[in-house]
Amino acid sequence: MGKTVEICLDDSAVYPGTSRKIWIHIPAAYDPAKPAALSIFQDGWWYLDPAGEVRAGMVLDNLVQHGEIPVTIGVFVDPGVFDGVNESEGRRNRNREYDAFDDRYATFLLDEVIPHVRRHVSISSDPDWWAICGGSSGGNCAFTAAWLRPGRFRRVICFLSSFAQMPGGNPYPRLIPHSSRKPLRIFMQAGHRDLRWNESERNWLAENLRTAAALAESSYDFRLVLGDGGHSLNHGGVLLPDALRWLFRGDGAMRPHG
Structure with missing residues (x-):
């Protein structure tokens, strides 16, 4: 199995006054001489917790071990919090x-x-080897990061x-058809x-469908899976292995990159 390194990021220039924890999960197959996917x-x-519904570190370990995705470093980033501020005063910076x-x-x-x-691992510079994942607000966050920084x-x-x-509402149903197609999966x-x-x-369902x-x-390279459940990470946890296989499929994804 891989190993996990914990980092405390005590301040931020982008989100001043916030602190957060970050975990870097390194699969056992990682070779420093070969830049890894990310x-x-x-x-x-929520995603890393070995007792949680996703257990993404274990998922990465298993997929890498069986050669189903390239060696992939998992980076697990908690949302920022304002130290010394209680919940009623807006301690969590997650939605912002x-x-x-x-x-930003x-x-x-x-x-x-x-x-x-x-500082801990060598990662590929190829953007086709960079994935970003989230659920609920973390899901539209992942979409926005890729939409605005597809390079x-x-x-x-x-x-x-x-x-x-x-x-201001969901911009994507209007924006996507009127923008040049981006190289996203x-x-x-x-x-x-x-x-x-x-x-x-x-309506959460309707906005996802739109x-x-x-x-x-x-004509984007995309896949939609519709489940019967509510606002729960359970279905996402079940789907994560297949989602990662699908994201890194073909297109030379298993070749080493610099």
Whole structure:
């Protein structure tokens, strides 16, 4: 099995006053002489927790061991919190980071998180080997990071994305058909009983379906899996191995990259 390194990021230039934990999971097959693929997970501990519903570190270990994906470093990033602030005063910075339609979070990853990762492991510079994953607000965060920085993030997993609660509304059904096609590969999961599934406004299911329809009409390389459940990470946890296989399939993905 692989090993996990924990990092405490005590301050941020992009999100001043926040601190957070980051975990770097290194599969046993990792060879420092061969730059590895990268998969970044929002809400890091939810995905890494070995007793949780996803157990993404174990998933990466198993897929790499069986040669189903390239050797892939998992980077698990928790949302920021403001130290000394209680919950009622807005201690968690999660929604401000994840739901915003801007490139601050992508900048934070590239300028503040990735340098820490590179101190521990060698990762490929090929954007086709960089995946980003999240669920709920972390799902639209992953989508936005890839949409605004496709030169860096090109493989995307979005579970139950909270497009419905983005400030100003979900921009993607309008934006995707009127933008040049980006070199992205996107795995989406939506739930039939997601939040407000039968409401006329801020409907999580409907906004995911509208985004998927825009991707289909614009000939994107994407896959949508629709489940019967509610706003739970359980289905995403079941789907993660298949999602990673699908993201890294073909296109020379198993060849070493610099």
